[in-house]
Amino acid sequence: MNVELITIGDELLLGFTIDTNAAHLARTLASIGVSIVRRATVGDDAAEIAQAVREALDRTGAVITTGGLGPTSDDRTRPAIAELFGRDLVPDEERWDALCALWRERGRGEIPLSNRGQIMIPRGATVLTNRHGTAPGIWLEDEGGRWCAMLPGVPREMRGMLADELLPRLQGRFDAAFTVVRSRTIRTTGIAESKLADVLGPLASGVDGLSLAYLPGQEGVDLRLTSRGRGGIEADEALNQAASQLRELISRYAYGEDGTDLAATILQACEARALHIAVAESCTGGLLGARLTAIPGSSSVVLGGVIAYSNDVKRGVLGVQQETLDAHGAVSEQVAIEMxxxxxxxxxxxxxxxxxxxxxxxxxxxxxxxGLVWIGVDVQGTVRTHGSRFIGDRAEIRFRSTQAALDILRRML
Amino acid sequence: MNVELITIGDELLLGFTIDTNAAHLARTLASIGVSIVRRATVGDDAAEIAQAVREALDRTGAVITTGGLGPTSDDRTRPAIAELFGRDLVPDEERWDALCALWRERGRGEIPLSNRGQIMIPRGATVLTNRHGTAPGIWLEDEGGRWCAMLPGVPREMRGMLADELLPRLQGRFDAAFTVVRSRTIRTTGIAESKLADVLGPLASGVDGLSLAYLPGQEGVDLRLTSRGRGGIEADEALNQAASQLRELISRYAYGEDGTDLAATILQACEARALHIAVAESCTGGLLGARLTAIPGSSSVVLGGVIAYSNDVKRGVLGVQQETLDAHGAVSEQVAIEMxxxxxxxxxxxxxxxxxxxxxxxxxxxxxxxGLVWIGVDVQGTVRTHGSRFIGDRAEIRFRSTQAALDILRRML
Incomplete structure (x- = not known):
């Protein structure tokens, strides 16, 4: 049930890359009842990699590594762990042919010879297929059943390999019934963390044996209910019940559950009402459009819009009146309405x-x-406006503006 | 010179939040010669927090924690560490008055009483001022000089407090001369990692005692040179020299150094030539505009643009010919040119x-x-087009499209 995670790379140790893999692995493994009990980060150094893996094998006997499988000289995971398991590296010529074919198919010309390092496989290892890149993953196991799974460090490749190759393998290996951790997240926006706690009153610190965490972010505050130790069905029931209780108290602010994006909620609501959206953006410069069109299938709702960064574009393309600009300035309720x-x-x-x-x-x-931002939402001639002073840096002010605009539309629908 | 980092929060342990603080801390501290020698993550549990901090104090005597300082019941860092240091918590009424004033100033009404937890300060502690939020940080030190600095978990607040309060304090404390780690990053785009290694030839694994790391991401591949153990001036000289050597070999692909965004490079180049930009986006839906306008001061170059998600907008607003759409389809070189x-x-x-x-x-x-994307760049009537088949998911294809468009303009200027 327990595994250790070792993330490999100078860039992680020195902080040049943010470790998104650790979070994704923890969450995904928890869903099948596998816990990461320890996490370590080491640099691109064969001796350090081998030492960290050896210690983890001795303690837990089950290790997942990420990173260090690439074609370049700073990728040392494969030889270091092969040596630890006492295996030599043998070339997999079939894989080389496939790699060459892939390279040609993508129109990238002759494959660089430095990619050959990626087809050197420890003897007796199982290859974990990489459908999203060129570095194969590796599963190595010794006679005592201790194992190490090596995944790539590039997040997209790691995620694909985890889903396609490692999860099925682990699910077959573990009986995952009794330490299930399940969660449900209620997403809120437009209310501060402490105010949310006040509104929730006696439920603020947990509901019915479920823990409640407050996760503030630029989209708003997420409320996460977590069940530990219940069976799967029982956990789902408890989470359902608690989530409804909470939603009743904060319905004005709750827009969705779990990974729901507010933009996706809006698109669904508009599609159901056969409404189409056009955006007119000044300070956000296209960010609202980008958020809406980030959702697959958005073309059935979003028609397009205008990035009216300069006043000339506000006037010439959107038809904002010169007198309105003169009287109230570009950042005003009146200009938002006309845009x-x-x-x-x-x-x-x-x-x-x-x-x-x-x-x-x-x-x-x-x-x-x-931080001063005016938002206008015009639904078939019914107009709502909202003026805010957002805190944060440029990126936060821009993002929060799009979130507020989406939330106004949500409440209007 | 060495500190340990403990990041606190169920959401980190379970992977619901990605730990961006660890990377930022590592990088910032390295720049003044302070190394994070160990990193641990614990949940929102007073006993676990206290145990992790105790172990770290015994080993290293210098601990930074992030998280668990908020107003809600899952925030347990302050009481746990106060007890470990044998201090009781006393209310700081001056701070409470300031907090109430701030709340009123932001127009958020009466402050919730649950915020009072945040003004409970361990006796004898130094408060680290939070200019970006409500949770104060805390510096606790015992008679033997062992210390623990508690920073908030919200990244913006943590970063501000690190810069304003903790760095000056640590710089005063350490003589940071002899373990300086310095880096220089060359940013490239439009070339694969392994091909880059081939082009670099004998320099592919390092230059003149400096290590070279390849950091592939959706913007392209970053090349990071790192100097360890040299003095500051000597390190800078070596990095300068090595960076010029590398840039000479890969000038076609290198667009900047360190944190440079390609969009910022473009804006500078356009501003120098008095060129103004307009964007016309279909599948990226505003993302190119959003990237350009994310740069402060972009309004002197970016005028605006059109999000032409539907064909009606391509025709009606941008003037793309119906015949062109009929003959070639919306995703075509010809439509890109007309847009x-x-x-x-x-x-x-x-x-x-x-x-x-x-x-x-x-x-x-x-x-x-x-993944098929056509890009058109029209500089005063000189047109360049580019058709690509990008790999990746929707978000990656969209981002890579904007990166390729910016790179085409970069090469034209």
Whole structure:
């Protein structure tokens, strides 16, 4: 049930790369009842890799590594662990032919010889197929049943190999019934963490033996309920019940569960009502459009929009009146209203969404400080506006503006 | 010179939150010669927190924690470590008044009482001011000089407190001369990791005693040179020299150093030539505009653009010809050319950039598979186009499209 995780790479140790693999592995393994009981990070050094894996094998007998399988000279995982298991490396010529074919198919010309390192496989190892890249993964096991699974460090490749190759293998190996950890996350936006706790009152620290965590982020505060030690069905029931209890108290702020993106919620609601969206963005410069169109299938709802960064574009393309700009300035409720109406008209959409603001760090005045943002949402002529002063840096102010705009539309639908 | 890092939170242990703080801390501390020699992650449990901190104090005597300082019941760092140091918690009423004032100033009404937990300070501790949030940090030190610095878990707050409060304190404490780790990163795009190694030849595994790491990401491959053990001036000289050697070999692919964003490079080059940019985006839906306008000061170069997600918008707003759409389809070189020219005309910009493609996962055909993207860049009537088949998921295909578009413009300037 327990495994240790060793993430490999100078870039991790020195902090040049953020370790997203550890989180993904922990979450995915927990869902089948496998716990990561210890996590270590070592650099691209054969001796350090071997030592860390040896210690973990001695303690837990089950090790997953990520990283160090690439074609370049700083990739040392394969030889280091092969030596630890007392295996030599043998070339897998079939794999080489496949690699050459893949390279040609992608139109990248002759494959560099430095890729040959990737087909050197420890004798007796099982290859874990990489459907998303060129570095194969490796499963090595000794006579005593102690094992080490080597996954690549590139997140997309690691995730694919975990799902395709490692999870089925582990599920076959473990009886995963009795330490199931299950969670349910309720996503909220437009309310502070401490205020949420106040609204939840006696449920603020947990519901019915389930723990409750507050995870603030730029999208809002996620509430995570976690069940430990219950069986799978019992856990799901408890989570369902607790989630409904919480949602009842905070329905105004809750927009979805688990990984739901607010943009996806909006697209579903619009599709159900046959509404199409057009966006008019000033300070966010396309970010709202980018968030909406990040969702697969968004083309049935999103028609397009205008990035009206300069006032000329606000006037010339969106039809914002010069007098409105003169009287109220570009960052104003009135301009937000005209932008939303203008883009609806231009694109021929039922819904127009506009954002105009001061994202900073420069450009703020006493009257219109950095963080001031006006949002307009026009649904078939019904207009709602919202002025906020967001805190944070440029990226946060921009992101929060898109989140607020989406939330206004959500409440209107 | 050595410290241990303990990151606190169920969400980290279970992988619900990605630990970006560890990387930022490692990198920032390394720059002043302080090494994180061990990293541990524990959950929101007072006993576990206390045990991890006790062990680290015994080993290294210097501990930084992140997380668990918030106002809610799952935030247990402060009481756990106070007890470990044998200190009781006393309310800091001055801080409470300041917190109430801040809350009012932001127009958020009466402050919830649950925030009072945040002003309970261990007796004799030094408060580390939080300019970006409500949770103060804490510095606790015992008679033997062993210390623990508690920072918040929210990245923006942690980073601010690290820069404002902890770094100056540590710099005063350590003589940081002799274990300096310095790095220089050369950013490349449009070339695969293994091909880069081939081009670099004998320099592929390091230059002049400096290690060379290959860090592939969706922006391209970063090459990181690292100097260890040299003095500061000597390290900088060696890095400068090695970086020029590498750049000479890969000048076609190298667009900048260290944290440079390709979009920022483009904006500088355009500003120097008094060129203004307009974007016309189909499958990227605003992402190119969002990337360009993410850079502070971009308004002097970026005028705006059109998100032409539907064909109606391509025709009606950008002036793409119906015949062109009929003859070649929306994802074609010809449509990319007309989009770039159309947005230049509409917005009145010297530079028009267009992207049209199949981002997937649906919508691909044998003829126009998922990942096929056409890019057009029109600089004052000089047009360059580029057709690619990008690999990856929807988000990667979209991001890589924007990166390729920016790179085409970079090479044209």
């Amino acid at each position: 939303a109406a203008g883009v609806r008209r231009l694109v021929g959409a039922e819904v127009g969404m506009s954002i105009t603001g001061v994202a900073g760090p420069g450009g703020g005045t006493a009257d219109k400080p950095v | 770039a020219a159309g947005v230049r005309r509409l917005v009145g910009a010297e530079v028009g950039m267009s992207i049209t493609g199949v981002a997937g996962p649906g919508g691909g055909t044998a003829d126009k598979p998922v």
